[in-house]
Amino acid sequence: MVAFIIRRILGMILVLIAVSFIVYLIFIVIPGGDPADRIAGKVATPENIASIRHNLGLDQNVFVQWFDMVKSLLSGTLVSYYNGTNVVQQIWAGIPATFSLCIGAGMIWLFFGVLVGTVSAITAGRASDRIITGLALIGISLPVAWLGLVLLYLFADGGLSTVFPPGGYVPLTQDPVQWFTHLLLPWFTLAVLFIGFYGRVLRSNILDTINEDFVRTAKAKGLSSQRIIVRHVLRASLIPIVTLFGLDFAAVLGGGAIITEAVYNVQGVGWYAAQAIGTQDLPPLMGVTLYGAAFIVVFSTLIDIAYAYLDPRIRLT
Amino acid sequence: MVEPLLDVKDLKVRFATEDGIVQAVSGISFQLEAGKVLGIVGESGSGKSVTAMTLMGLTRGVNARFEGEVLYRGTDLLHVSDTEMQNYRGNEIGMIFQDPMTSLNPVYRIGDQIVEAIRAHQKLDKRAARSSTIELLRQVGIPNPEARVDDYPHQFSGGMRQRAMIAMALSCNPSVLIADEPTTALDVTIQAQIVELINRLKGEFNSAVIFITHDLGVIAEIADEIIVMYAGRVVEQGTKRDVFYDPQMPYTWGLLGSIPRLDRPRAERLHTIEGSPPSLINLPEGCKFRPRCPHAFEKCMDEPALENRVETPGHLDRCWLEVEFKRDHRDETISPGSAEAA
Numbered sequence: 001m002v003a004f005i006i007r008r009i010l011g012m013i014l015v016l017i018a019v020s021f022i023v024y025l026i027f028i029v030i031p032g033g034d035p036a037d038r039i040a041g042k043v044a045t046p047e048n049i050a051s052i053r054h055n056l057g058l059d060q061n062v063f064v065q066w067f068d069m070v071k072s073l074l075s076g077t078l079v080s081y082y083n084g085t086n087v088v089q090q091i092w093a094g095i096p097a098t099f100s101l102c103i104g105a106g107m108i109w110l111f112f113g114v115l116v117g118t119v120s121a122i123t124a125g126r127a128s129d130r131i132i133t134g135l136a137l138i139g140i141s142l143p144v145a146w147l148g149l150v151l152l153y154l155f156a157d158g159g160l161s162t163v164f165p166p167g168g169y170v171p172l173t174q175d176p177v178q179w180f181t182h183l184l185l186p187w188f189t190l191a192v193l194f195i196g197f198y199g200r201v202l203r204s205n206i207l208d209t210i211n212e213d214f215v216r217t218a219k220a221k222g223l224s225s226q227r228i229i230v231r232h233v234l235r236a237s238l239i240p241i242v243t244l245f246g247l248d249f250a251a252v253l254g255g256g257a258i259i260t261e262a263v264y265n266v267q268g269v270g271w272y273a274a275q276a277i278g279t280q281d282l283p284p285l286m287g288v289t290l291y292g293a294a295f296i297v298v299f300s301t302l303i304d305i306a307y308a309y310l311d312p313r314i315r316l317t
Numbered sequence: 318m319v320e321p322l323l324d325v326k327d328l329k330v331r332f333a334t335e336d337g338i339v340q341a342v343s344g345i346s347f348q349l350e351a352g353k354v355l356g357i358v359g360e361s362g363s364g365k366s367v368t369a370m371t372l373m374g375l376t377r378g379v380n381a382r383f384e385g386e387v388l389y390r391g392t393d394l395l396h397v398s399d400t401e402m403q404n405y406r407g408n409e410i411g412m413i414f415q416d417p418m419t420s421l422n423p424v425y426r427i428g429d430q431i432v433e434a435i436r437a438h439q440k441l442d443k444r445a446a447r448s449s450t451i452e453l454l455r456q457v458g459i460p461n462p463e464a465r466v467d468d469y470p471h472q473f474s475g476g477m478r479q480r481a482m483i484a485m486a487l488s489c490n491p492s493v494l495i496a497d498e499p500t501t502a503l504d505v506t507i508q509a510q511i512v513e514l515i516n517r518l519k520g521e522f523n524s525a526v527i528f529i530t531h532d533l534g535v536i537a538e539i540a541d542e543i544i545v546m547y548a549g550r551v552v553e554q555g556t557k558r559d560v561f562y563d564p565q566m567p568y569t570w571g572l573l574g575s576i577p578r579l580d581r582p583r584a585e586r587l588h589t590i591e592g593s594p595p596s597l598i599n600l601p602e603g604c605k606f607r608p609r610c611p612h613a614f615e616k617c618m619d620e621p622a623l624e625n626r627v628e629t630p631g632h633l634d635r636c637w638l639e640v641e642f643k644r645d646h647r648d649e650t651i652s653p654g655s656a657e658a659a
Contacts, residue, residue, distance in 0.1 A: 221485065222406035236424065
């Protein structure tokens with residue numbers, strides 16, 4: 001176990017180094033990416049640009065540039081090219097909103113995904129299954145941006161009704177009721193895609209597992225059908241869902257809910273990333289990417305540990 | 318006469334599939350008394366497993382149709398509701414399956430899976446169920462059961478898993494034990510141990526046993542009565558003595574001839590039955606074994622009934638051939654080497 005964790009931590013460091021370098025390279029090769037050009041303004045002289053380049057360290061070897069950026073990010077001194085704000089502080093400020101959004105949405109999509117998948121598998125072939133699978137397909141197909149805007153139009157202040165506020169975020173510590181009403185629409189918007197997807201995956205897993213020999217054994221023991229479904233079928237069928245959930249949840253926690261946060265003006269990490277993309281601001285993007293990558297790596301390790309617990313045949317190596 | 322535990326009368330099972338109606342079992346009848354062993358033999362697809370699973374209500378489904386009666390102590394199990402059936406499964410009738418590698422749930426401890434079976438039918442607390450589980454594991458010959466009870470299935474070998482399956486099937490002391498090819502997935506030395514174990518436990522638990530296999534050699538060790546199935550039909554039925562010493566059906570001869578034996582001159586090759594079993598959707602006309610039978614003649618275009626044709630009562634077969642002809646010619650199939658030698 002200790003060896004496993006040490007190996008994973010070393011792996012994580014290598015992944016983060018690679019990710020940060022790739023992000024840096026992508027930024028340099030895309031057209032219009034040179035920050036000095038934009039900072040200098042429309043009527044800049046070549047000398048002007050050159051001096052900005054020099055100040056930002058952009059005239060140095062690409063490895064040195066990358067190393068300097070990562071170093072200042074890690075020491076918490078990296079600032080935006082665009083407005084000079086501190087990247088680490090900005091990400092830190094966005095975490096409560098992002099976590100509120102993602103933990104709530106994650107609970108919703110896991111609960112409804114499992115419910116939808118189980119019900120449609122148990123009633124496979126019947127009308128309820130057809131309806132659920134149809135709705136799941138619709139859920140998967142709805143673009144998040146569109147769904148967010150439609151929900152705002154239908155239910156939020158400024159649209160057809162005034163049940164919900166028109167976006168924004170109120171910290172939980174400030175007013176729990178406002179926190180909840182502000183987040184309810186974003187939670188469902190973010191969850192819908194995953195509910196549909198998890199429901200379909202779980203449905204097919206359950207239908208596979210139901211034909212396993214050990215389910216027949218459970219039946220031959222004289223167990224009730226509820227017990228067979230919950231203890232023998234669901235237990236085995238949920239193992240792949242654990243992987244999906246771990247990675248998806250890590251991705252949204254890591255700032256991946258960019259569209260939802262932008263549509264509802266929830267000023268979290270994803271929203272911060274959206275702003276930085278709009279201004280082609282490299283330092284915040286570097287910060288958010290590494291922050292997100294760290295979540296993915298940590299969660300994939302947690303998934304492996306959960307796997308070993310869920311399936312005793314798996315040994316951590 | 319003793320009231321039979323299990324009285325199966327003309328059981329028929331059909332399944333609707335995309336390719337057509339599969340007539341998996343077309344009429345099987347037998348009676349089983351306590352302490353007796355019934356062997357059901359046949360190739361894959363002969364309907365022997367479907368028969369066994371139907372007794373347990375495991376073939377129920379929207380596409381399955383049943384006819385006939387399965388009377389267990391007078392109750393027709395074919396017409397018992399799914400919920401009531403739970404009281405029979407595991408409790409009155411226990412079942413062991415073919416593949417012990419996949420028949421146990423890989424994510425639960427062996428002991429917990431047996432405890433679950435016990436607690437499904439008996440009001441025992443966990444501790445009591447656990448100690449009777451340890452006792453069961455000891456009875457089926459698992460060494461050091463106090464420790465092995467907490468192992469997972471992957472920590473058991475194939476033979477040990479099958480022993481654990483037997484312990485599970487016997488955990489509620491069922492009156493009938495169905496063993497569906499329990500030795501097929503095991504190697505030969507383990508096979509013998511498992512057969513011996515079932516034979517011994519049948520006495521200790523006073524259960525009747527239905528032992529299903531494609532291997533007549535295994536049946537010879539354990540069965541009192543034998544049913545030979547082909548294409549969903551019973552083609553020969555009788556005591557072990559009848560079937561082994563006076564077999565009346567050329568298909569049975571083929572099965573007997575395919576067993577390697579040390580007490581006969583060694584043939585160049587073991588006998589094989591030419592061809593393969595017919596599709597259950599599209600059966601041949603007349604006798605179903607006719608296309609593969611070396612002795613088929615015109616009359617075989619009509620299907621013979623399952624009747625008593627020999628002196629011993631209760632020995633039934635489905636073959637038009639004269640009994641004398643069969644007694645003269647069957648050794649050509651059963652032991653070709655010795656026939657040539659004679």
